[in-house]
Amino acid sequence: MLRKLYIVCSSCHYVYILSAFSILTVVEGTPVTNAGEAAEHLIKYEYLEEPDPGANTDISAFVEALKKYQATGNIPQTGELDDPTLTLMNTPRCGLSDKTDTSSSGRSKRYSLHSTKWDRKHLTWNILRYTVKVTPSQLDDAIETALKYWSDVSGLTFERKYIEDPDIIVLFAEPYDDHGDGIVFQGKGQVLAHAFYPGSGIWSGDAHFDNSETWTVGVTTGTNIVSVATHEFGHSIGLAHSNLFNSIMWPWNKAYNAHLELDQDDINGAQELYGAPTIWYPPTDSYQPTERTKKLTEAPTVTKPFIPSNCQVEFDTITVGADGGTYIFKGRYYWQMIDRKVYIPKLIDSTWPHLAANLDAAVTVKNSYIWKDRVAKTYFFKGRQVYRYTLYNLDMGFPRDISTEFGGFPYDVAKLDAVVEGIGNGQTYFFTGDRFYIYDYSEQISGPFSIGSFKGIPPSIVAGVQWTDNYLYFFSSYGWYYQFSPWNFNVNYGYPRLTVQDWFGCGLGIQAGETQPTAAAIPNNNLAIDNSSPRKTIHFLTLFISFLLFIIINYTN
Missing domain, CATH: 3.40.390.10 (Collagenase (Catalytic Domain))
Structure with a gap:
């Protein structure tokens, strides 16, 4: 009578180390210590067939799998779970299967095991x-x-x-x-x-x-x-x-x-x-x-689709969603950033159905006094089209022309560079080129105003966001970003800084064309504002008065 081997699962241990600057998490994997865990190990690396649901592993198959495993590891082929075998199973290794033939067992695999080649050198x-x-x-x-x-x-x-x-x-x-x-x-x-x-x-x-x-x-x-x-x-x-x-x-x-x-x-x-x-x-x-x-073959390579790299200078737009997550968009893909870590990109329409690719701007609005029943909505802009989402669901009637959603929006603006909601007064700024427009409690667009009102911000911005620390962040086409204070309306000391280094953790210099920006590409935060153009310039005093007006109206209501 054949004995049966029951397969059990195991857990993992966590060790936390406190450093002077942050809490680092060191995760220790669970070692293989018994026959059940050994069987799991052999199944994982395809020495042993996974049993049908509810079934157990036959001991004779287990022994044969052990011998094959021992042969690959160049240790005595005893067919027993002895000390050399346990030592090998607990030796750090590659995660790919050790299976060396391309025959199909009808069971799905974790990895592609067909040794194909690239169609180029x-x-x-x-x-x-x-x-x-x-x-x-x-x-x-x-x-x-x-x-x-x-x-x-x-x-x-x-x-x-x-x-x-x-x-x-x-x-x-x-x-x-x-x-x-x-x-x-x-x-x-x-x-x-x-x-x-x-x-x-x-x-x-x-x-x-x-x-x-x-x-x-x-x-x-x-x-x-x-x-x-x-x-x-x-x-x-x-x-x-x-x-x-x-x-x-x-x-x-x-x-x-x-x-x-x-x-x-x-x-x-x-x-x-x-x-x-x-x-x-x-x-x-x-x-x-x-x-x-x-066994290596001359099989052709499947064409690898376009996937953006986060270690790049420029992306399309960025927003903090209604769920509190930071989302960064490029082409058909987006990244989610958690604790300053950027994760593998995903397709935009897998999370926001019907949303266009190659977006121009995005903003999630928070001020309930200004936005009323639209608070916590996320707006995406592409050309003159605006998409409005409640979390990840497209609202009925969207997309629509931007002037339909934002009264008074000028018809001569073909696209936006960034849309940023300010803190306190709830004003939302629509940036295009070297000017911007304001949407406020009047529920109308006013402007244009010179971007010089945002002292230290260049006219080459490609994205902007009010982040979780309440500062405004502007990203330039040269790979630099600016932390902007909504309280003194100026770029904070020490900025601009490299986007790929601080936001994406790449540790690289400017990568666009693999060249460093010229001195002219790094704006001087102390430059005087040129108000000679016919566009209006909105000053800090104006914003302060607007904020006081907001407080008074809110109080009287």
């Missing part, structure tokens, strides 16, 4: 989200080094491009955080990273790393970024896992090696896909390819 890359464990320049160098291991031995070349859809996107994600691909890291000491093969959909070639690990470069402590990234980029170009211990594609992490080299198996796999480099000394005749190398 020149690939682009960029970093979407940095880690704070090393400096930005250290991470840049580490990623370049890891990619160079593959370009040195194959026909591939890699180029960093600050574009919105590079072939390989690198990001560091928090544990237990859905960073967009549906695959969640389980904490420190578990899965270090995962990557996607060419042709596996919108994530093709991308590599994601668990930010809870102690990432390091050039030292014996922690987890070495170069080694792990080199492994993951092997997947990015189409290589699967190898059972050769010396191969960089062996699934488990190894001790730091200052003289890291690719194994001959890695080299031959890359060359079978992309050929040899221009100058290359062929391998010796004694080399015998592994099953992993033999």
Whole structure:
């Protein structure tokens, strides 16, 4: 009579560390300690078939799966859950499956396991989200080094491009955080990273790393970024896992090696896909390819759709929604920002149905005296069309022309650059070029006024928002942003600052065209306001009187 093995689930432990500036969360993954957890582990990496719902795992199948696992890990094939096996199961590793054949079992997989190749040899890359464990320049160098291991031995070349859809996107994600691909890291000491093969959909070639690990470069402590990234980029170009211990594609992490080299198996796999480099000394005749190398195919790559990078200078618009979340829009996508962390972009119409792409401006209005039954509505602007949403639902009768919703809006304004609601007086400012209009308690548009009234703000703004700290933030087309005080109506000291660094955590300089802005692109906050134009200029005194009027009216009512 066959014994049955019951599979149980386990939890994870959290350790909180208080630093001088913030609370850092270190999430420790749960180790494999028993047969039930071992069975889960074997199922995860496709050594063992997942049983039908309500069924248990057969012990004989479990034993055979253990032997295969032990063979891949180069430990004695005992078929028992012995100490070497438990040690291997608790060794940090790559998150991709170890299955090396392409036959279908009819069961859905977590990853694309078809070793496809890119249809070109020149690939682009960029970093979407940095880690704070090393400096930005250290991470840049580490990623370049890891990619160079593959370009040195194959026909591939890699180029960093600050574009919105590079072939390989690198990001560091928090544990237990859905960073967009549906695959969640389980904490420190578990899965270090995962990557996607060419042709596996919108994530093709991308590599994601668990930010809870102690990432390091050039030292014996922690987890070495170069080694792990080199492994993951092997997947990015189409290589699967190898059972050769010396191969960089062996699934488990190894001790730091200052003289890291690719194994001959890695080299031959890359060359079978992309050929040899221009100058290359062929391998010796004694080399015998592994099953992993033999199974590589010439399957075409699925076209990777456009996905914007947050490490860019300019986006379309930004707003703080009625739910309190900060949303940043670019093209057909948006990012949600929580605690100054920007998450993987999602399609706009997946959250706001029927909303157009390539928006011009957005604002969520809060002042109940001004907006009455429209308070907490979110407005999106594209050209002269305005969309109004209650949370994520488009209100009836929208979109409509902007003058229909905002009485007196001039017909000669074709598009807006930003819409920002002020604090206190509830006035909402509509910016276009070097002028702006005001919508207030009269429920009519007035203006135009010179943007010089917002002292220190340039006429090149592309977005603006009243953020959760009640300051107004303006974003320029040059990659700088300005913190503006609604109390003294001036840019605060220390601004402008880099948008990609403070809002997106990229740690990069200006990336538009990969050049730094000229001195003329960085406005001087002390410039005198030019009121020589026929446009009206609204002064701080005017705003103050307007605010007092608002208080008086509100009090008398």
